[in-house]
Amino acid sequence: MKLLVIIMIIVCLIALVCIIIGIRAYKEANRTMQGLEKMLELVIKDEFKESSFNESRQSRLEAKLAEFLTSSQLSQQSIKVQHQHIKSLISDISHQTKTPIANLLLYSELLKEKELTEEASELVTQISFQSEKLDFLIRSLVKLSRLENGIITVTPATNNLAPLINKVLEEAKAKLEEKKIKLQWEPSEGRDIASFDGKWTQEVFANLLDNAIKYTVEEGSITIKISEYEMFCRVDFIDTGIGITEEELALIFKRFYRSPRVAKKEGVGIGLYLAREIVLAEGGYIKVTSDVGRGSCFSVFLPKSR
Numbered sequence: 001m002k003l004l005v006i007i008m009i010i011v012c013l014i015a016l017v018c019i020i021i022g023i024r025a026y027k028e029a030n031r032t033m034q035g036l037e038k039m040l041e042l043v044i045k046d047e048f049k050e051s052s053f054n055e056s057r058q059s060r061l062e063a064k065l066a067e068f069l070t071s072s073q074l075s076q077q078s079i080k081v082q083h084q085h086i087k088s089l090i091s092d093i094s095h096q097t098k099t100p101i102a103n104l105l106l107y108s109e110l111l112k113e114k115e116l117t118e119e120a121s122e123l124v125t126q127i128s129f130q131s132e133k134l135d136f137l138i139r140s141l142v143k144l145s146r147l148e149n150g151i152i153t154v155t156p157a158t159n160n161l162a163p164l165i166n167k168v169l170e171e172a173k174a175k176l177e178e179k180k181i182k183l184q185w186e187p188s189e190g191r192d193i194a195s196f197d198g199k200w201t202q203e204v205f206a207n208l209l210d211n212a213i214k215y216t217v218e219e220g221s222i223t224i225k226i227s228e229y230e231m232f233c234r235v236d237f238i239d240t241g242i243g244i245t246e247e248e249l250a251l252i253f254k255r256f257y258r259s260p261r262v263a264k265k266e267g268v269g270i271g272l273y274l275a276r277e278i279v280l281a282e283g284g285y286i287k288v289t290s291d292v293g294r295g296s297c298f299s300v301f302l303p304k305s306r
Helices: 002-042 060-112 116-147 161-171 175-178 196-212 272-281
Strands: 157-160 182-186 195-196 220-226 232-239 285-291 295-303
Touching: 002 285, 060 116, 116 272, 157 161, 161 195, 161 196, 161 220, 161 232, 175 196, 195 196, 195 232, 195 295, 196 220, 196 232, 196 272, 196 295, 232 285, 272 285, 272 295
Parallel strands: 182 220
Antiparallel strands: 157 195, 220 232, 232 295, 285 295
């Protein structure tokens, strides 16, 4: 009987010790979690400093987290510095190349007015063409870089799409007439209202129309029409051009992608990538369907409200 009492006392003591250890472990874990939570709150507020925890680190986990957060902050600061460098570089490129290219174009036009041999005249034409191509490339790269780095932001507003499309068509009128392309412009029966940034969306439509003209044979046709849905307004650019293979449909929106089938055509492979990035920034998307040899349809879906 006495032995049984002793055993019960020992069991009670062991249980008591386990309870005390459990309570201490719980408090320690709770204290550690509170410390980690405090660190994360400071990071969110951008007020974290590793020195704040030098004397009050409660575990190796806190020490490692503090080290990681400090490293992350340094990385963020480095990214901010690089972002500023990119801004400065883009500004320099835009400024430094603008005048030389403008001068090349001007001198080319002046030379065309002179009496030159046939060979010299051809060289001047090539200089003018390559200068225009370089100017287009620089302007496209600057637009792309500014958009990707947040230097220029897309600011959508609710507007009517028809006037914007008419403006794009007016600018492309000469190219359409040169290739004798039949244009069918079909506004919807509704008001054609969508939420978009006028300047950037004009860039999108101009790129899509330019591609349609470029890859449509002479005396072909291009159709532009608007369809309204409950949440989106869709603008279709339908051409009777060479079409896009199924394998290339997943590649055409990549930056600088150029299909081997159109390698001899003018272009640098930025237009579609830029168009998609702009539309995504506006809260929309672009869809493509195509039939090789018969044509393609690029559909731009723009939200009807912000």
